[in-house]
Amino acid sequence: MIYGKEHKMVLQAIMHEGALDEKRGKELISKLFGHENTAHVLNEINAKLQPLYMIVKCVNCEVTGQLYWVWASTVQDKIANFHPEFSQAQLTLLRTIYSEIVTSNNGHVSSTWCLNLCSTLNVKLSKANAEEFLYEMVNRNWLACKNGKYYMGVRSIVELLQYFKDTYQDNLQTCTLCKQVLFYGEKCDQCNTTTHVYCLENYAMNRGGLECPNCHYPISQHSQSGNNNNSSMDIDEINIEMNEVTQSSQRRSKRKHKD
Ligand SMILES: [Zn+2]
Ligand SMILES: [Zn+2]
Structure with a gap:
């Protein structure tokens, strides 16, 4: 399918929200396209956005694990482009x-x-x-x-990652599993590494138990992301x-x- 007005409507919804809840994105794509192949539609949108240095990224909330489609620039300034409408x-x-x-x-x-x-x-x-x-x-x-x-x-x-990297190099942590920058996660008491709660849950589901992916020390889960x-x-x-x-x-x- 070529890029058409359905793609534009999905993009507009993402731009309007800044971060669109994946569930709502899926509903929209299903309504407009008659299928739920969201990855395919997002790829087509991103191909169109590439020359404009913009991108739609899929990111999990570190607290709830909820997936969002976030609208962002691919060229990030060293000085964060903080929202001009704020005082x-x-x-x-x-x-x-x-x-x-x-x-x-x-x-x-x-x-x-x-x-x-x-x-x-x-x-x-x-x-x-x-x-x-x-x-x-x-x-x-x-x-x-x-x-x-x-x-x-x-x-x-998503949008301020470069700013955080430039400003807090030594303080930024990465997730033991997905290797992405992490701000909040489950810390291992034994080896001090940190893992996203949602990454750890996926990992535990496959392993049948909650343990540190780095040193395999058992982790007592104190956060219930399912709430x-x-x-x-x-x-x-x-x-x-x-x-x-x-x-x-x-x-x-x-x-x-x-x-
Ligand atoms: Zn992770
Ligand atoms: Zn550990």
């Missing part, structure tokens, strides 16, 4: 959160920590505004959120944590971040 204050907040996620040893930051940045950074942003902005970032898949913690979102993983969390319940978590903050002393906000 300086929002960008400062976002960069600081990225920095903390990358340099932390568990790949996430608590929402409390993020909101406290409003009082510790020179960020002209109220906590309510920051909360709204972060909710939007999760909605648009720049960040992922689970149980009141923020993780790297699929769009950041279907959505961002709306995470906002409640933020509210709860915010109340804790206002009630308790500001000691926790003094936690210094490396930048």
Whole structure:
């Protein structure tokens, strides 16, 4: 099949979302093309995009394992092309959160920590505004959120990869199985290597047990990626944590971040 208006409609849906949930992408392709050969359609789209230095990439969410089709540029600047529609204050907040996620040893930051940045950074942003902005970032898949913690979102993983590589060379980890850059995963207590939760689950399914792919030490799984969390319940978590903050002393906000 030649590139036609059906392909354009799929591409428009991906561009509109920035990151399109694979389930919805499949539905769309099935409706437009009458088959579910998504890989074939995506290849045709990517062939068309290649001269424009754009690409649609399939990426799993590190937290849920959910697959997304992400629209990205194949030429990435050393300086991240952060979203021009955001204010300086929002960008400062976002960069600081990225920095903390990358340099932390568990790949996430608590929402409390993020909101406290409003009082510790020179960020002209109220906590309510920051909360709204972060909710939007999760909605648009720049960040992922689970149980009141923020993780790297699929769009950041794809679109800002070069920026992360240039900025945090020594801090970036790779998955023991897929060898891709990893921000959050299951860490082995024995050999300290880290593996994507979804890579580990595939691996365990084939091996019949959960063990470190590197040293074969048994792994006790503490994260249940199977839970279907959505961002709306995470906002409640933020509210709860915010109340804790206002009630308790500001000691926790003094936690210094490396930048
Ligand atoms: Zn992996
Ligand atoms: Zn190990």
